[in-house]
Amino acid sequence: MKLVIRQLSLHLQQFTLSVDVDIQHARTAIFGPSGAGKTSLLETIAGLRKPESAKISFNGQLFDDSERDHSLPVRLRKLGYVPQYDSLFPHLSVQRNLVYGSNCKPHEHTLDFHHIIDFLEIGHLLDRHVHSLSRGENQRVVIARALLSSPQLLLLDEPLTSLDAKLKNAILQQLQALHREFGIPMLFVTHDPVEAIAICEDVLLLQTGKIINRGDPAKLLG
Amino acid sequence: MSFSPLEWQIVRFTLAVCSFSTLLILPVGLATAWLLDRYRWPGKLLVETVVTLPLVLPPVATGLVLLKLFGRRGPVGHFLSHHFDVDVVFTWRAVVLAAAVMSFPLLVRSARVGFQGVDQRLEQIARTLGARDMRVFFTITLPLASRGIAAGILLAFARAVGEFGATIVVAGNIPGRTTTLSLEIFSAVQLGHDATAYRLLVVCVVIAFSAVWLSEVLMKKRLIG
Numbered sequence: 181m182k183l184v185i186r187q188l189s190l191h192l193q194q195f196t197l198s199v200d201v202d203i204q205h206a207r208t209a210i211f212g213p214s215g216a217g218k219t220s221l222l223e224t225i226a227g228l229r230k231p232e233s234a235k236i237s238f239n240g241q242l243f244d245d246s247e248r249d250h251s252l253p254v255r256l257r258k259l260g261y262v263p264q265y266d267s268l269f270p271h272l273s274v275q276r277n278l279v280y281g282s283n284c285k286p287h288e289h290t291l292d293f294h295h296i297i298d299f300l301e302i303g304h305l306l307d308r309h310v311h312s313l314s315r316g317e318n319q320r321v322v323i324a325r326a327l328l329s330s331p332q333l334l335l336l337d338e339p340l341t342s343l344d345a346k347l348k349n350a351i352l353q354q355l356q357a358l359h360r361e362f363g364i365p366m367l368f369v370t371h372d373p374v375e376a377i378a379i380c381e382d383v384l385l386l387q388t389g390k391i392i393n394r395g396d397p398a399k400l401l402g
Numbered sequence: 403m404s405f406s407p408l409e410w411q412i413v414r415f416t417l418a419v420c421s422f423s424t425l426l427i428l429p430v431g432l433a434t435a436w437l438l439d440r441y442r443w444p445g446k447l448l449v450e451t452v453v454t455l456p457l458v459l460p461p462v463a464t465g466l467v468l469l470k471l472f473g474r475r476g477p478v479g480h481f482l483s484h485h486f487d488v489d490v491v492f493t494w495r496a497v498v499l500a501a502a503v504m505s506f507p508l509l510v511r512s513a514r515v516g517f518q519g520v521d522q523r524l525e526q527i528a529r530t531l532g533a534r535d536m537r538v539f540f541t542i543t544l545p546l547a548s549r550g551i552a553a554g555i556l557l558a559f560a561r562a563v564g565e566f567g568a569t570i571v572v573a574g575n576i577p578g579r580t581t582t583l584s585l586e587i588f589s590a591v592q593l594g595h596d597a598t599a600y601r602l603l604v605v606c607v608v609i610a611f612s613a614v615w616l617s618e619v620l621m622k623k624r625l626i627g
Contacts, residue, residue: 228526254529261530269524271545280541281531329531 181206181302181333181365183225186235189321190218190224197224197389202211205382206365210395211373212386218369219264221386222335225367226261227254238333255284258366267322268310274321275306281329287355289401290330291362299325299361300354320354326356327362334366340375358390373401405601408577411588413605416583420562423501424555427509427563432551432565435513444518457507461567468499468572493606501562508606517543528567553617563606599602599613 183203190197197217204379211219222231225236226401227243230251236243243252267275278297297303300320305313313321318394319339339355340348355378359366370376374381376397383397405413405502434532438450441536456464472479484489490496520543528538544551566584573580575589583602 188475200542224532228530244483255532255534256524257530258532259530261527263523265523266425266525267527269528269542280528280533284534 181343182239183333184237186223188231188234190220190229191232192220192389195389197221199391201384201391203367207359207380207382208367209376209380210367210369210381210386211376211383211401212369213371216386217389218386222337222367222369225259226259226335226393227252234294237275240382258332260329260331262322262334262336264337266318268318270310272310274308274310275312278325283323288330291327293328295320296324296327302318316351318345319351327364331364334364336366337369338351338371340372352378376401411578412581412583412586416485416563419497419582420501420559421461422563423498424559426498427502427506427558428555430508431509431554434467434514435510437516438510439517440512443472453510454507456504460505461565462571465500465501465568465571468568469505472496472499491572492574492576492580494580497569497582500572501565501566504518504565504568505558505561509554510625512554512557512621513547514553515621516547516554519550520546549620556613556617558608563609589613
């Protein structure tokens with residue numbers, strides 16, 4: 181994969197997010213303390229925030245080019261976004277949440293439903309209402325829903341936050357195997373060095389809106 | 403308590419025109435509520451004010467405005483009469499028109515509250531999953547705002563049933579043609595037909611109470627039980 185971000189500038193409350201980077205590793209972590217601009221960076225890539233300036237492309241497809249006033253609509257970016265907040269649609273069952281993305285593009289090839297359900301061990305939840313899910317179950321369903329939309333890149337925003345240690349470990353193992361199993365590259369936002377080391381092969385250290393270092397997670401964070 | 407055939411006809415007519423007027427304002431009301439809630443645009447404040455106006459203007463005054471607009475010499479009335487051979491004032495259409503205009507603000511206000519309660523981040527998530535704006539609106543926004551919208555529909559319907567002032571100006575009180583529950587209660591009181599007035603009063607109270615009570619339940623209840 182090749183995600184190219186050029187001259188990204190986005191004014192935030194405390195500072196300006198200023199990023200210029202090429203990302204080529206399939207499992208890359210964006211690591212930094214709370215309020216460093218990690219989520220804003222992810223949202224800008226997803227098209228959910230409009231930067232003051234930026235040229236962003238993914239595998240040759242232009243997402244944003246502020247000079248040409250170009251911004252690819254969110255739905256055409258084909259990114260699986262797993263946000264920090266509760267993002268399951270509360271009026272739909274688990275099953276209908278899961279197929280929401282594939283129903284939006286019935287003619288496109290999508291990943292095998294049962295493969296993903298089995299992989300994330302959520303088969304028993306399909307008929308449940310989302311309000312009845314535990315935090316861990318909720319996160320698994322959100323990840324499965326993103327995968328089922330057949331994204332070309334998975335954006336995970338601190339997906340393990342607020343999980344207890346046992347659950348965190350279980351989902352961590354699934355995330356470790358996820359790229360191998362489905363071949364989808366991922367950008368993984370975290371402030372936990374253990375998660376970054378366990379899942380990713382490259383890490384960008386973000387502080388007050390700037391990338392201050394990058395490299396092997398084990399060497400940088402270990 | 404038994405109703406005469408004429409009273410039944412009035413109840414049926416009132417329910418029919420009020421249902422029709424509520425259906426008529428639904429798409430426009432939802433679009434207005436949506437535009438007012440989600441976007442900034444020039445003239446927004448003016449539209450907000452005009453939409454709210456029927457709530458505060460004396461209904462008779464609103465009726466007079468409608469009479470001037472939809473009368474045969476009025477701009478809209480002349481157009482309709484000239485091009486489509488359709489008369490509005492002093493027909494059932496005027497009853498629908500008065501009910502629609504008077505109940506429109508209530509629908510818009512409740513629907514707007516419904517739209518305000520929708521977490522827009524969920525709409526964004528739907529877009530990341532590949533949904534077009536129209537699909538997002540019908541599969542995410544509308545269902546999540548449905549309680550506010552349903553409450554608005556009920557309130558608008560109840561307001562239409564209770565409409566009197568604008569209706570009597572623009573539609574008159576023509577037995578069998580434009581007489582609604584409210585107008586018949588007025589006539590019955592005027593003529594000293596107290597029994598008729600009280601029977602129809604009970605119908606009005608039942609409809610209004612049910613609609614307002616249901617709308618309150620809908621507005622207060624959480625989205626999912």
